[in-house]
Amino acid sequence: MSVTVRLEGFAELERELERLGREATQKASLRRALKTSAEPMAAIARSLAPNDPATxxxxxxxxxxxxxxxxxxxxxxxxxxxxxxxxxxxMFVGPGPDPAAWNQEFGNINHRAQPFMRPAWDQDKDAMLDRLKREIWNDIQRTVARAARRAAAQAARGS
Structure with missing residues (x-):
């Protein structure tokens, strides 16, 4: 099964990221936005994951x-x-390296599937992409403002 996602605004995003300067700063900004945006999806997956209190x-x-x-x-x-x-x-969302996670998600010959990641994606993908859009723009604006304050303070000390 394939999923189609339509994304727009990459030219504008690229221009705004260039305002941040160094590539490391650009990547850090994107990582922060991705992590913040994906956390609600991870919370949904956690709530859907099977839990055996006996274990x-x-x-x-x-x-x-x-x-x-x-x-x-x-x-x-x-x-x-x-x-x-x-x-x-x-950025990745999902269970750790436990191979049993695959068996829970997809099932096997001895165990019926109990999906938790795919339903979390299906439930939250549109909201996550909206959050990501907002978070990227907000983080870029905060980072640009922070750099401007730093440059102004440095100029004031240097003058």
Whole structure:
């Protein structure tokens, strides 16, 4: 099953990111916006993840996070899937490296599927993209304002 998402405003976004100057500052701004925007989706996934109180901690729900990091196996899979894609910033939402998470999401011969990530995406994708748009613009504006204040303070000290 494929999903189509329509995104607009990248030329404007690129122009605004250029105002931030250094590439590291641009990436940090995008990472902050992505993490903030994706956290509500992770919360939905946590609420949908099956939880067996008899097993005690750590539970699948507790392992769901928003992060730039992947496990060694996940990194390997990701590199194979996106070998030629050089995204400047990536953020991942999902459970940690526990292989049982796949069995919960997709099921197996002995265990029925109990999806939690796909329903979270389906439920929150439009709202998440709206949050992301707002967060990116807000973070860029805050970062530009901070840089302007810093430059003004530096100019005042230098004069």
């Amino acid at each position: 005690g901690a750590p539970d699948l729900a507790n392992s769901i996070a928003v992060s730039t990091k992947l496990s060694k196996r996940q990194r390997s899979q990701h590199r194979r899937m996106f070998r030629d894609d050089r995204a400047s910033v990536e």
